[in-house]
Amino acid sequence: MNTTKAAPAKLVSPPKRVADYIESALPKIVLGPTLLVGLIFIYGFIAWTGWLSFTDSRLLPRYELVGFVQYITLFENERWWTSLKNLGVFGSLFILVCLGTGLLLAILLDQRIRAEGFLRAIYLYPMALSFIVTGTAWRWILNPGLGLQNFVRQLGFETFTFDWIVTPGMSIYAVVIAGAWQSSGFVMALFLAGLRGIDDSIIKAAQVDGAGPVRIYTSIIIPSLRPVFFSSIIILSHMAIKAFDLVMALTGGGPGFSSDLPAIFMYTFAFNRNQIGLGAASAMIMLMTVVAIIVPMIYSETRKAHRG
Amino acid sequence: MSSLSIRNVTKRFGALEVLKGIDLEIEDGEFIILVGPSGCGKSTLLNMIAGLDSISGGEIAIGGRIVNDLSPKDRDIAMVFQSYALYPNMSVRENISFGLKIRKVGKEKRDEVVNRVAKTLQIEPLLDRLPSQLSGGQRQRVAMGRALARDPALFLFDEPLSNLDAKLRVEMRAEIRLLHGRLGSTIVYVTHDQIEAMTLGDRIAVMKAGNVHQFGSPQQVYDDPADLFVASFIGSPSMNFVRAPVASSDGVIGIELFNGNEKLFFAAPKAAQKGLSEWIGQESCHGHPTGANHGRVIREPGSSESRAMPCQSRSSAADRSGHAYPDSPERYAGYLSHPSGNTRTRR
Amino acid sequence: MADGYHARTAGPQKFGRIAMYALLILFAMYYLLPLFVMVTTSLKTLDDIRTGNLIALPAQITIDAWVKAWSTACTGVECGGLKNNFMNSATFVLPAVAISTLIGAFNGYVLTMWRFRGSDILFTALLIGCFIPFQVILLPMAQTLGYLGIANSIAGLIFVHVVYGLAFTTLFFRNFYVSVPTELTKAARIDGAGFFTIFWRIILPLSPPIIVVCVIWQFTQIWNDFLFGVVFSSGERQPITVALNNLVNTSTGVKEYNVDMAAAIIAGLPTLFVYIVAGKYFLRGLTAGAVKG
Numbered sequence: 036m037n038t039t040k041a042a043p044a045k046l047v048s049p050p051k052r053v054a055d056y057i058e059s060a061l062p063k064i065v066l067g068p069t070l071l072v073g074l075i076f077i078y079g080f081i082a083w084t085g086w087l088s089f090t091d092s093r094l095l096p097r098y099e100l101v102g103f104v105q106y107i108t109l110f111e112n113e114r115w116w117t118s119l120k121n122l123g124v125f126g127s128l129f130i131l132v133c134l135g136t137g138l139l140l141a142i143l144l145d146q147r148i149r150a151e152g153f154l155r156a157i158y159l160y161p162m163a164l165s166f167i168v169t170g171t172a173w174r175w176i177l178n179p180g181l182g183l184q185n186f187v188r189q190l191g192f193e194t195f196t197f198d199w200i201v202t203p204g205m206s207i208y209a210v211v212i213a214g215a216w217q218s219s220g221f222v223m224a225l226f227l228a229g230l231r232g233i234d235d236s237i238i239k240a241a242q243v244d245g246a247g248p249v250r251i252y253t254s255i256i257i258p259s260l261r262p263v264f265f266s267s268i269i270i271l272s273h274m275a276i277k278a279f280d281l282v283m284a285l286t287g288g289g290p291g292f293s294s295d296l297p298a299i300f301m302y303t304f305a306f307n308r309n310q311i312g313l314g315a316a317s318a319m320i321m322l323m324t325v326v327a328i329i330v331p332m333i334y335s336e337t338r339k340a341h342r343g
Numbered sequence: 344m345s346s347l348s349i350r351n352v353t354k355r356f357g358a359l360e361v362l363k364g365i366d367l368e369i370e371d372g373e374f375i376i377l378v379g380p381s382g383c384g385k386s387t388l389l390n391m392i393a394g395l396d397s398i399s400g401g402e403i404a405i406g407g408r409i410v411n412d413l414s415p416k417d418r419d420i421a422m423v424f425q426s427y428a429l430y431p432n433m434s435v436r437e438n439i440s441f442g443l444k445i446r447k448v449g450k451e452k453r454d455e456v457v458n459r460v461a462k463t464l465q466i467e468p469l470l471d472r473l474p475s476q477l478s479g480g481q482r483q484r485v486a487m488g489r490a491l492a493r494d495p496a497l498f499l500f501d502e503p504l505s506n507l508d509a510k511l512r513v514e515m516r517a518e519i520r521l522l523h524g525r526l527g528s529t530i531v532y533v534t535h536d537q538i539e540a541m542t543l544g545d546r547i548a549v550m551k552a553g554n555v556h557q558f559g560s561p562q563q564v565y566d567d568p569a570d571l572f573v574a575s576f577i578g579s580p581s582m583n584f585v586r587a588p589v590a591s592s593d594g595v596i597g598i599e600l601f602n603g604n605e606k607l608f609f610a611a612p613k614a615a616q617k618g619l620s621e622w623i624g625q626e627s628c629h630g631h632p633t634g635a636n637h638g639r640v641i642r643e644p645g646s647s648e649s650r651a652m653p654c655q656s657r658s659s660a661a662d663r664s665g666h667a668y669p670d671s672p673e674r675y676a677g678y679l680s681h682p683s684g685n686t687r688t689r690r
Numbered sequence: 691m692a693d694g695y696h697a698r699t700a701g702p703q704k705f706g707r708i709a710m711y712a713l714l715i716l717f718a719m720y721y722l723l724p725l726f727v728m729v730t731t732s733l734k735t736l737d738d739i740r741t742g743n744l745i746a747l748p749a750q751i752t753i754d755a756w757v758k759a760w761s762t763a764c765t766g767v768e769c770g771g772l773k774n775n776f777m778n779s780a781t782f783v784l785p786a787v788a789i790s791t792l793i794g795a796f797n798g799y800v801l802t803m804w805r806f807r808g809s810d811i812l813f814t815a816l817l818i819g820c821f822i823p824f825q826v827i828l829l830p831m832a833q834t835l836g837y838l839g840i841a842n843s844i845a846g847l848i849f850v851h852v853v854y855g856l857a858f859t860t861l862f863f864r865n866f867y868v869s870v871p872t873e874l875t876k877a878a879r880i881d882g883a884g885f886f887t888i889f890w891r892i893i894l895p896l897s898p899p900i901i902v903v904c905v906i907w908q909f910t911q912i913w914n915d916f917l918f919g920v921v922f923s924s925g926e927r928q929p930i931t932v933a934l935n936n937l938v939n940t941s942t943g944v945k946e947y948n949v950d951m952a953a954a955i956i957a958g959l960p961t962l963f964v965y966i967v968a969g970k971y972f973l974r975g976l977t978a979g980a981v982k983g
């Protein structure tokens with residue numbers, strides 16, 4: 036090198052000031068507590084509930100472990116089995132109906148419809164209402180005495196019967212109707228966004244290849260909505276498992292306990308019947324159900340994403 | 344006094360070592376260019392000088408003062424980013440004076456500075472616009488203005504012109520050079536643009552994978568690349584390499600090339616003779632600028648002795664060497680032995 | 691991109707289009723029916739309800755049911771209508787929304803502009819927390835609120851909603867700030883601005899779009915919440931959703947469907963209003979919340 040290298044100058048090192056230490060720690064100071072509180076109140080509480088589920092707690096929590104007694108009691112309880120069965124029925128129908136209506140509406144709305152924005156707003160507004168309001172409204176509509184059944188009979192169909200809401204074994208289907216009414220618009224919005232995101236050129240290519248409209252939908256457009264199906268199913272199953280308010284407002288779990296869901300079972304036993312241990316055990320089973328459903332789904336989906 | 348000393352500086356992101364011991368002594372008023380392939384750590388180094396990234400090891404001193412533990416605001420620096428990073432919610436005026444305001448400079452003084460800077464950069468009519476209402480070139484000027492406002496000891500530029508079109512880039516380049524001449528401040532300037540590197544800098548640091556491979560004047564880096572990497576990296580279009588064994592013929596040392604079955608001997612330049620003697624019988628790499636009218640033997644930087652380089656570490660550029668053969672062996676021999684063939688002139 | 695499949699191909703036959711519109715309108719009626727029934731029923735007299743039919747317009751419009759639902763209907767032992775509970779909801783929803791949004795904004799800011807080792811892992815852990823069924827935290831939370839001395843209080847409800855809203859608000863702001871260039875923060879640091887100055891002066895002024903989305907989302911979630919309300923509050927402290935449910939289930943004397951419906955509309959009005967005024971942001975919030983899957 037031609038340039039003469041400067042003789043290393045004597046360097047002075049100014050002391051680090053306290054204010055600088057604080058300043059550099061600020062992000063941790065700000066984020067740390069809230070995240071930690073969040074984590075303690077999630078994971079810590081899960082552990083706490085887990086512990087309670089192995090105790091004999093009734094009105095008040097007790098912390099001596101008694102083993103799996105509560106879980107055994109739980110699975111010997113007929114009402115628990117009913118609520119699990121209902122969750123299966125409600126969950127799968129709710130998801131299917133929402134996906135079906137959502138997809139159908141989205142495809143229809145995607146056909147260059149006049150007043151699309153207006154229709155979309157109509158399909159979506161129930162999402163703004165709480166499940167309690169939804170349940171209250173449908174409870175009135177579905178009540179056989181003065182509601183829909185009565186209306187149709189007044190039209191002249193004297194024998195028309197639509198009394199699911201008061202019929203054991205059928206009331207859970209009434210819940211599906213109200214739930215789907217509330218949530219399907221949302222799924223429609225997700226699908227619509229998905230449809231709008233599809234690359235035009237793929238469709239053009241298919242047309243060039245001679246595919247008809249139906250064919251294009253079934254073999255190109257709908258398959259490419261896969262991620263939307265995925266997130267919709269995750270959200271819907273999540274809603275189904277947590278569904279509590281809707282049933283409370285619509286049927287109150289009745290008639291009897293024929294439309295109970297695990298969430299209601301948990302609430303009833305933990306807070307109304309002073310069976311904290313049993314309530315905790317049912318909550319843990321709910322958690323495990325969520326984990327058992329959602330984790331494999333996310334896992335398989337991310338694995339596919341990696342392969343694809 | 345705003346020299347910059349970078350001594351054995353390292354940077355780790357977790358297990359990943361991004362800078363592996365950088366040593367640079369930069370004098371007051373020097374214009375230093377950092378070049379290197381993408382991901383080699385240029386921005387990281389700049390961020391560390393600025394105090395935006397912590398220093399994993401070593402020392403950085405500005406004006407003889409170690410700044411390792413100082414926060415950016417206490418380092419007396421200004422930085423211009425590739426994306427300009429103008430505050431979108433503030434007018435040009437506010438953008439330029441924000442740093443002064445934070446430092447509690449009075450309103451009158453601030454206005455004075457803004458006006459001075461605006462005049463220098465000819466952005467007076469833009470002062471009350473928002474960044475979103477400016478063109479790319481105007482944004483670039485404002486970003487410069489923001490840096491100029493505080494009159495810092497050290498300017499840091501991270502690819503400041505790479506978002507401009509070619510014509511604007513030429514103009515801004517000229518302005519930056521003028522500015523440097525007028526202000527005389529120390530500048531560290533990252534670029535991908537060979538012409539910028541060659542024309543702006545007093546010295547160029549060529550980096551690769553967290554190491555500085557060569558630190559010297561543009562001329563040195565161009566003519567006397569320290570190694571194959573620098574040779575292949577600097578110059579546009581980049582140099583070709585010819586792999587050939589070194590041989591001696593009648594006491595003259597040169598390289599042997601084959602044209603079909605015909606063996607051709609090319610004598611090395613006189614200056615290169617001595618250095619090549621120990622390479623006789625071995626394969627070596629020889630630089631050859633594409634399309635240019637001379638070949639050369641790469642030499643050790645700082646020494647007048649030419650040398651050949653081992654080919655193990657040759658870069659992909661060497662694979663293209665086959666295309667570098669000239670049509671006529673006579674002409675090629677001429678280049679190799681021509682005394683001025685060692686020097687690649689700037690075009 | 692804005693048009694559907696048929697924008698890309700030749701128009702279909704007329705018959706198809708008519709069928710399509712018919713279907714769409716049918717669905718629109720299905721979605722509107724409950725609202726229509728709610729409104730008309732709430733304006734009817736009880737006699738009208740008994741003698742008329744579900745979708746008939748009121749023979750004579752009366753707002754008695756509304757008055758009763760608002761001020762005298764029984765929600766359990768109290769008979770003061772929904773007005774108290776409406777105020778309850780308002781008093782805890784607004785602070786809870788404000789606090790959780792503010793904290794979410796700070797968290798998002800740190801997670802994008804000031805990342806430190808482990809911050810991403812903490813965030814992911816928090817995010818997974820969105821998926822748990824809240825039943826699993828109810829019992830410990832009831833205990834904890836007791837320890838903290840805020841059981842059955844507005845403060846307790848605010849606390850619960852803030853804690854379990856954080857994951858979402860943080861997610862909203864983080865995803866928004868990810869697209870804000872970090873150079874902005876760097877430039878401001880070099881200009882001498884500190885952590886809070888950068889937040890207030892530079893980042894927050896960029897945030898109105900996401901603040902709107904986040905506030906709407908949180909408002910809807912918290913206003914509509916029933917589970918936390920029914921578990922962590924009682925009597926006159928109850929939020930409106932719980933009071934509505936009690937009102938409907940209070941079986942003293944005749945079932946007053948018109949009062950039920952008026953009450954239901956009152957409970958749904960604030961969120962419905964938000965939806966009508968800011969539907970675009972509402973949808974954006976929903977889909978942003980969906981992205982978490």
Ligand SMILES: Nc1ncnc2c1ncn2[C@@H]1O[C@H](COP(=O)(O)OP(=O)(O)OP(=O)(O)O)[C@@H](O)[C@H]1O
Nearest residue numbers: 356359361379380381382383384385386387388535
């Ligand atoms: N926060 C970080 N965490 C981990 N690795 C990082 C981080 N920031 C940078 N790196 C890595 O450090 C290396 C150097 O990055 P740097 O941005 O300094 O490159 P560069 O030379 O400026 O590249 P370019 O010319 O593309 O701007 C890259 O390999 C990059 O992936």
Ligand SMILES: [Mg+2]
Nearest residue numbers: 385386387501
């Ligand atoms: Mg860079």
